[in-house]
């Protein structure tokens with residue numbers, strides 16, 4: 530049965546520490562994907578490698594660290610990257626398209642929908658969309674940084690049936706195997722818990738960015754959107770197919786039984802919270818386990834500047850992030866009614882649109 534597959538290739542699989550692109554690697558991945566394309570699968574590629582491909586060409590000796598240098602290297606390298614993919618896929622009769630996105634494109638739902646429509650049309654025409662972050666215009670605080678999260682968002686946006694995150698390590702281990710040779714690999718992870726996060730470390734190479742930590746974070750977003758994920762190595766012919774069929778060299782992350790509706794996916798993983806609402810233990814319990822809305826009485830502190838309709842983060846007494854929701858008050862209104870029982874709220878601020886601070890339909894637990 531044919532399905533929609535998102536493939537993410539990390540810098541570490543396309544280049545070495547000294548930078549530049551491995552054309553052999555590009556040809557290999559193109560052949561792996563072309564074989565699946567020929568069977569009718571719909572493929573989307575999320576690729577890193579622009580900075581790695583560009584920095585030597587531009588004359589830097591090492592992968593740059595400063596933002597403006599990375600942007601310059603990416604501007605040179607993105608063209609080289611696309612040229613290499615275009616040539617490699619052309620030899621299999623596949624036309625490619627470039628889609629460069631930033632985090633802020635996902636914040637605005639209209640832009641996100643535009644990207645989705647363009648993507649659907651390309652797939653309809655059997656063109657292969659190739660995504661990367663638009664590094665030259667991304668600013669630090671709104672950057673994906675690595676492409677793991679971008680691949681999860683593309684997988685959710687396209688309602689893919691599978692996401693393969695290809696890297697230089699054959700899956701998630703109990704510790705970074707580069708530093709701990711005794712570490713043991715997880716073949717399958719049913720639930721991404723705090724313990725799993727704690728095991729996943731940063732990048733072990735000088736070209737990669739996010740390490741396993743960012744892959745696990747991305748996997749969490751994808752599985753909550755209903756997309757099963759493979760994280761591992763694809764290095765020999767047939768490995769990509771095996772990664773999809775469940776026999777790949779890596780770790781599989783299972784999907785939850787029900788996938789989140791698109792609106793909640795946006796709320797949880799694409800929106801940017803403009804403030805933080807701290808709640809007491811009773812309110813935390815009501816939100817997390819009771820399926821209830823957040824009422825003013827449970828609010829203990831409010832941070833940030835926001836308006837009714839904006840997204841805010843909610844934290845519990847130990848400062849742990851509980852989730853996000855769409856708030857029904859401006860921040861100053863909310864400060865004036867925090868801790869008040871519902872009966873006293875109207876007396877305090879006059880007419881109100883909705884009593885709840887966050888309605889349970891506009892809430893996501895994180």
Ligand SMILES: Nc1ncnc2c1ncn2[C@@H]1O[C@H](COP(=O)(O)OP(=O)(O)O)[C@@H](O)[C@H]1O
Pocket residue numbers: 538539540541542577675695696697698700701702703704705706707728729730731732733734736737738739740741742
């Ligand atoms: N628990 C872990 N299991 C496996 N790899 C880990 C772990 N913690 C950290 N890593 C590191 O993550 C690296 C892969 O991430 P990264 O370098 O960002 O690759 P990519 O460029 O493919 O995104 C591995 O090479 C490894 O050194």
Ligand SMILES: N[C@@H](CCC(=O)OP(=O)(O)O)C(=O)O
Pocket residue numbers: 538539540541576577578579580581603661662664674675676677736737738739740
């Ligand atoms: N957008 C950047 C991605 C940076 C990066 O190294 O990411 P990754 O290899 O996915 O950890 C690039 O193309 O260079």
